[in-house]
Amino acid sequence: MNNHVVVKCEHLTKSYQDGDVQLDILNDLNLELEAGTTLAIVGSSGSGKSTLLHLLGTLDKPNHGSIKIKDTDTTQLNRKQQADFRNKHIGFIYQFHHLLMEFSALENVMLPLLIAGVSKSDAKKQAIAMLENVGLSHRVSHKPDQLSGGERQRVAIARALITKPALVLADEPTGNLDKDNGEKIYELINQLKVSHNTAFVVVTHDLALAAKLDKTMFIKDGKLASE
Numbered sequence: 001m002n003n004h005v006v007v008k009c010e011h012l013t014k015s016y017q018d019g020d021v022q023l024d025i026l027n028d029l030n031l032e033l034e035a036g037t038t039l040a041i042v043g044s045s046g047s048g049k050s051t052l053l054h055l056l057g058t059l060d061k062p063n064h065g066s067i068k069i070k071d072t073d074t075t076q077l078n079r080k081q082q083a084d085f086r087n088k089h090i091g092f093i094y095q096f097h098h099l100l101m102e103f104s105a106l107e108n109v110m111l112p113l114l115i116a117g118v119s120k121s122d123a124k125k126q127a128i129a130m131l132e133n134v135g136l137s138h139r140v141s142h143k144p145d146q147l148s149g150g151e152r153q154r155v156a157i158a159r160a161l162i163t164k165p166a167l168v169l170a171d172e173p174t175g176n177l178d179k180d181n182g183e184k185i186y187e188l189i190n191q192l193k194v195s196h197n198t199a200f201v202v203v204t205h206d207l208a209l210a211a212k213l214d215k216t217m218f219i220k221d222g223k224l225a226s227e
């Protein structure tokens, strides 16, 4: 695989069994994404956007097809290997920030590094630098309930990127924010894809926000299309 290709999905199929009925959600879906690029995925409710993110995030397995992330076919890994792979190479951003409320912004961002075995002093240095990257150097000691919604989401983004994942998956990351703050988060994503060479896959309902990213793809009838 080309060094710059971070994600390559081939012939992905995902079905759910609902009683006697088989629901085919993804049907022979293909996707390729290079380092440092941002992809918006748009589609109607129930079209399979979250299903695709779960597969990319190694949180679920397809019925058929391969998902190569940085040259590893993650569908061939067992659960433990998938969890290790996920911790090393994939970052997640959700609609709701999922920060730990009793910890400061700094501690929340340090946590993935501490879990990965980085020393406390190094984790602190890196987390301060990352919070600076997302424009929050003046908020490091604040706890989540002392931050605005946009600031909380910036902390969540800093936490997702602190381990330098090759791929970041975001499910409606600005769903809880007003228009201005939503736009600022997309600007931040565009900044971080360059500074960190990260590939982002962002699910959104908002076509105007999707247009801020490098590519928009529509999910329909289980497949991705550019138009």
Ligand SMILES: Nc1ncnc2c1ncn2[C@@H]1O[C@H](COP(=O)(O)OP(=O)(O)OP(=O)(O)O)[C@@H](O)[C@H]1O
Binding pocket: 016, 017, 018, 023, 025, 043, 044, 045, 046, 047, 048, 049, 050, 051, 052
């Ligand atoms: N575990 C499951 N078992 C059965 N059906 C499921 C399961 N998970 C999802 N589905 C169905 O698969 C379809 C796709 O769901 P998914 O959450 O991927 O859609 P989505 O595009 O993210 O929708 P939304 O925009 O509403 O969040 C839906 O019809 C959903 O009901």
